[in-house]
Amino acid sequence: MTERQKMFVNFIENFIRDNGYSPSIREIAKGMGLSSTASVKNMLDRLTENGLLKRSGSIARGIEGSRMSSAVPVLGRIKAGVPVTSEENIEGYIRLGKEIYDDHFFLRVDGDSMKDKAILDGDFVLLRHTNIIHNNKIGAFCINGEITLKTFLKTPEGVFLMPANDDFAPISLAETDDFSVIGVLVMVIRALEGGYDIEPA
Amino acid sequence: MTERQKMFVNFIENFIRDNGYSPSIREIAKGMGLSSTASVKNMLDRLTENGLLKRSGSIARGIEGSRMSSAVPVLGRIKAGVPVTSEENIEGYIRLGKEIYDDHFFLRVDGDSMKDKAILDGDFVLLRHTNIIHNNKIGAFCINGEITLKTFLKTPEGVFLMPANDDFAPISLAETDDFSVIGVLVMVIRALEGGYDIEPA
DNA sequence: TATATAGGCGAACAATTGTTCGCTCATGAG
DNA sequence: CTCATGAGCGAACAATTGTTCGCCTATATA
Structure with a gap:
């Protein structure tokens, strides 16, 4: 897990903690200072493959975080x-x-x-x-x-x-x-x- | 809070517990045996007004449930x-x-x-x-x-x-x-x- | 020097999701 | 009877969200 990946997971978990639901891809892009949604998707895919994140298919805001607590x-x-x-x-x-x-x-x-x-x-x-x-x-x-x-x-x-x-x-x-x-x-x-x-x- | 409203809140909370994210309006409709999304929206609006549910504006799957645990x-x-x-x-x-x-x-x-x-x-x-x-x-x-x-x-x-x-x-x-x-x-x-x-x- | 890997861009596209607008039906209070 | 209220239908519509495709730049490594 690279530093950058840690930052992604951190951002997502904080977002979930603060909002009660997971960020959209565009919100992640904004939060991480990226301008393309594709970059975020790439990252999410890699994180998911490595088991660092759970997503529920293509569902809107379907990132589960490691846990909702x-x-x-x-x-x-x-x-x-x-x-x-x-x-x-x-x-x-x-x-x-x-x-x-x-x-x-x-x-x-x-x-x-x-x-x-x-x-x-x-x-x-x-x-x-x-x-x-x-x-x-x-x-x-x-x-x-x-x-x-x-x-x-x-x-x-x-x-x-x-x-x-x-x-x-x-x-x-x-x-x-x-x-x-x-x-x-x-x-x-x-x-x-x-x-x-x-x-x- | 009517019986029907309780059923809605129950369904939503269970869904969140099981999936880690809140249901879409169409998923609620399916789960409650309704065929129109409008019915669900009506219900959600009423529940939100009465403080029985928290939604984050018009955000996809943005129902917060009472808590994510x-x-x-x-x-x-x-x-x-x-x-x-x-x-x-x-x-x-x-x-x-x-x-x-x-x-x-x-x-x-x-x-x-x-x-x-x-x-x-x-x-x-x-x-x-x-x-x-x-x-x-x-x-x-x-x-x-x-x-x-x-x-x-x-x-x-x-x-x-x-x-x-x-x-x-x-x-x-x-x-x-x-x-x-x-x-x-x-x-x-x-x-x-x-x-x-x-x-x- | 090649080559793999992490990370990124933009734009077009498809799918999902939320909203709105009439309209209907049943029920209980006045 | 009339009226407010809770509950529901369908269809069209707008907004949000996820996906894909090609291409780019570093950096490290064999």
């Missing part, structure tokens, strides 16, 4: 330095209905530190990317370059990141710590049997 | 006698990506009997409708007309439905009990903050 990124090991949601950190995608938007992402839970809040090792947590978190809410935090899922607790004694497991100690936030809120917990998803698979990035 | 039913109080997934039991729908199919449904967890398996009161559990369940798997069962989510345990001493909470006792299955497997647990979803809402049936 939005792909929410699953972040893996977060690298210190690079913005959290940048491509380097993306491990894969999970597709959900349209109503999940761009500022959401998944994190796969690593470890049992939140097990008393019924969040287990291997669960997917859906987070909304934000800097604001309210007291006592669960969220993902970056502390000194490491990502952790904890309850945010603010007291007169200071700010703590609370685990939900007696085997773990609360993390007390010091002034010198490099700390940031990554997102608040929106949803917990546990796939037991052939549930959501991650699709490669 | 499949609606998985959420079952409420199950009535003894009627088939479990019949309309009478459906409390609402949750929309997920396309890859969830017709034999899946949600049940909203009522009570804490599975809390040690990290399934809490209010969680949504996605189940696959089946009669076969393996030993030690979690599933939904109908016992004497009541629905319950438990671990299925088969031993030489008999069949038990095991809770995951010390406050609850295992249910021992007697020959005289009216028992059936409703489905196996596929996924657990917990919406914390503006997650999936149920949309009315």
Whole structure:
């Protein structure tokens, strides 16, 4: 798949996401800065042959996209330095209905530190990317370059990141710590049997 | 919304679900057993005016459906006698990506009997409708007309439905009990903050 | 130097799709 | 009875959309 082909697929998927139906050949031409519909058809044919796109014969606006839902990124090991949601950190995608938007992402839970809040090792947590978190809410935090899922607790004694497991100690936030809120917990998803698979990035 | 209008919307949504793009006016006519495209246009205009359907102007196959994802039913109080997934039991729908199919449904967890398996009161559990369940798997069962989510345990001493909470006792299955497997647990979803809402049936 | 491959142009053409315009029929409210 | 409304028919028409054909330009590779 060449760069140009990626751009085509991207354009088409975005169009479908934004409009709810696929673009016509002329709309693709316009969107990609082409002046001939034939160029677009050529491209679509090649993409279809390689299985990168599905079309339903000669039907108007019959491109199916890979799927009619939005792909929410699953972040893996977060690298210190690079913005959290940048491509380097993306491990894969999970597709959900349209109503999940761009500022959401998944994190796969690593470890049992939140097990008393019924969040287990291997669960997917859906987070909304934000800097604001309210007291006592669960969220993902970056502390000194490491990502952790904890309850945010603010007291007169200071700010703590609370685990939900007696085997773990609360993390007390010091002034010198490099700390940031990554997102608040929106949803917990546990796939037991052939549930959501991650699709490669 | 008249019965006829419901049928139209249904047809269109199913078409979109099955094909990934919306039907043309002539396809709707064929599907609804009409011979004039004008009849369909009339209907669409009325549906659009009432906000029951969204169209993007005069664009080919530009019906947006309510959303490009499949609606998985959420079952409420199950009535003894009627088939479990019949309309009478459906409390609402949750929309997920396309890859969830017709034999899946949600049940909203009522009570804490599975809390040690990290399934809490209010969680949504996605189940696959089946009669076969393996030993030690979690599933939904109908016992004497009541629905319950438990671990299925088969031993030489008999069949038990095991809770995951010390406050609850295992249910021992007697020959005289009216028992059936409703489905196996596929996924657990917990919406914390503006997650999936149920949309009315 | 040939040659394959990706990408592109423009114009004519065919097929699909949406729109419009009368006209009909049945039903329930006033 | 009259009138509004939901539902439908057919045919002509306009607009959109997909297809085809020949030809062009790079670039990389054998």
